[in-house]
Amino acid sequence: MTLNRRTILAALGTVALAASPLTASGQDLPRNIRMVIGSTSTGGDTYQNSAIVAEALAEHLGVNIKVDPVGTSEGLKALDRDSRGTTIMLHHDQIYLSHVYGVPGNDDPFANYVIGPTVAINPGNAFLVPASSPYQTMEDILAAAEAGTAVRVAIQPGGVSEIGFTAMQNAARVNAPGSEANVVAVNTGSQADKNQAMWDGLADVINGSIQANEQFTQLPADDAKAMRFVWITARPATLEQAPEAGMGDTTRDDFMQFASPATSVTLDGSEDFAFDKEFFLLYNKDMDPALMDTIDAALAEIYAEGSIQQKQAAAFFIPNFQARDAALAHLSAKRDRISGIVDQLKAE
Template sequence: MKLTRRLMIGALSATALLTQPIIASAQNLPKNIRMVIGSKSTGGDTYQISAMVADALSEKLGVNVKVDAVGATAAFKALERDKRGTTIMMFHDFAYLGELYKGQGFVNPFTHFAIGPTVAINPANAYLVAKNSPYQSMDDILKAAVDGTRIRVAIQPGGVSELGFSAMKNAANVMKAGAGDNIVAVNTGSQSDKNQAMWDGLADVINGSIQSNEQFTQLPADDQKAMRFIWLTSAPDTLAQAPEEGMGKLTRDDMLKYASPQTHVPLNENEDFIFDKEFFFIYNKDTDPAMIDAIDAALKEIYDEGELQKKETEAFFIPDFKPSAQAREELEKKRELYGKVINDISN
């Protein structure tokens, strides 16, 4: 009996020691934290993943983290004004792509802000054609551009949507110098605008997503709104972590057919272009390093426990926790790579 009691006390003491660093660091955090996001939508992927992470952090740290969908420009302004740490930001690769594409109000986040941990990948970034399109694959599209045919691609300029378009132009140039000039942008706005451009016959290819467009791929070929996937930009290793059943009628095996290496969009003569849309924290540059460390430590415990990953996977995200230092290094490499692609097609 005494031995059992000692073991129980020992176990409780060990638990206390494990949770002590998080509790101690949480005491120095603001009790109310505003998490601004680079989207104005409360129904999109940025809000969805931010709400999951905010709830998990609130519970782990005993603070109130509230998500505020204000849009990219307003979010960066709010973050820049707040050096106390009461405002933090969640966004994705658009944070640096906006500056690479010279978007108004965007700056290099790696020099103007502090980059925090990554939390998830949305593997759904896609390109589609009408179901009755003569182009059956990305290979058909790139060959058409090489042969001098004008290919119109509907995008929302300045970020994730435009990056795949830039990759198409670059790929055509890899195949034949100057062929990228035959791939032209049809600049639109929301996903519904891009869809409409296809339905109105104004675009041959559109940027979309599995979540938004899979429903249209189920329509019969004679339906004006029917579409086909031709390219998913995510890495095959990323897609391989998606649920086997996929989404709708698009299984994981189907997804892999539209990704590298089965779908070939060359970055250069030796490798394919790939892009994973990653979500990560951004802080004011003067944020107390202890606060950043506390959030890193809390997220590590959260991801070690595994419940957040289950929620992310159910919502068709790929769990992707990397602490701040590692996240910054890897995201800077992405910025350098994609910046080169953007620069090359601009010259």
């Protein structure tokens, strides 16, 4: 997704540019900023995307920004404690999905924090099986559940992986009522934990990502760590924006075979479920708005310049800058839509 400078600066609306109409300055920001993320893994997509954004912001503003993978709960606690602007957070839809799912300790982020700009979409949110698995497709997995076989799925509760798991259960229920009980959650943590659950034989399917797991799909089939993709949750229109070369040794066309409509996980018997995983900033609600404006304006300028898009695309992310007000409206609407789906799936 390519955005020119005029479009981005216009989208900022009332954002105050600290130094001049076209230049954001970091002179009023703390010299050292901690960017906490809702993951404890340095090998997953959250860390990879955050590192790209942190590096660009640090260089543009002339400050030091350290990405700290502390996990969702610890990240929010750190953000709660710091209104000075020395701690900011970058995470994805899990922030509000945890609240939608009622995970203890996860309050409504829209009420308790300031939602900052969006920065990227990961079109590679995925589910995988061991290379030796008898399940070749999602159709095989749902058929096994219908036949009475328990299919264990490793997820991180209350997040993007759980919304995919819920969709699997719902598809099983739509196809064969009662079979959803055989799609069983194995609750783990970050990506490394989900991978390990597979390797330890504790899960038949895991949530993963193209960025973190493609490398394991290239291992020899007899390697104990070898995996295969079975489903990518992204909307096809989003995945089509990814680089044609794909990631690693897997092309975009290869990945498209695991997304709708080639791979169908039905929502209601006629429409497929699809979900884009989006990354955005969060600020302490008592942080000086001028500091938020400085960071937001810097991001606008960074995306207008264009080199960050190349880095994100190389890591198979879709650049997706939206200024703070637009991001809040977009993510609020998305939260409401997902809440409706989750409520419906729970009720049926």
